[in-house]
Amino acid sequence: MTLHDLSQLLYLRKEIAVEQRRLEELEKAVEIQQIFLPNIPNICLQSMDSETLQEIERCKQLIEQCMKKSIQEYKKLILYILHIDDSMIRQIIFLRFIQGHTWVQVAAEIGGGNSPDSIRMMMKRYLAKCNMEIQS
Numbered sequence: 001m002t003l004h005d006l007s008q009l010l011y012l013r014k015e016i017a018v019e020q021r022r023l024e025e026l027e028k029a030v031e032i033q034q035i036f037l038p039n040i041p042n043i044c045l046q047s048m049d050s051e052t053l054q055e056i057e058r059c060k061q062l063i064e065q066c067m068k069k070s071i072q073e074y075k076k077l078i079l080y081i082l083h084i085d086d087s088m089i090r091q092i093i094f095l096r097f098i099q100g101h102t103w104v105q106v107a108a109e110i111g112g113g114n115s116p117d118s119i120r121m122m123m124k125r126y127l128a129k130c131n132m133e134i135q136s
Helices: 002-031 050-082 087-098 103-110 116-135
Strands: 034-037 044-046
Touching: 002 050, 002 087, 002 116, 044 103, 050 087, 087 116, 103 116
Parallel strands: none
Antiparallel strands: 034 044
């Protein structure tokens, strides 16, 4: 597994967050277009732009697709982590790529006087070693 492969779950989560914010903005734009009639309770006229509604639907579909991919990536990462013999490397990869911690947070969680850079380099050396074993 490469660093790129490990990072996919993080990237998908960021993409989902961006699309969810965009969806909220689009839905707020639709709410602003609502007109409430005074003196007539429970009646609201909506002037909805069909383009905005289509964009909302596209946004929802994209979020759903990303969520499905995210679940697949999560399962793939968990299986990969379970097969790592080194406990510290398992913890590092779990904290960084499943939990989404920064390297500083990972180092603090691991403890033992490890710096964020030393933790990152341990993980990179492990990946390089695994990739060399696969190639030979």
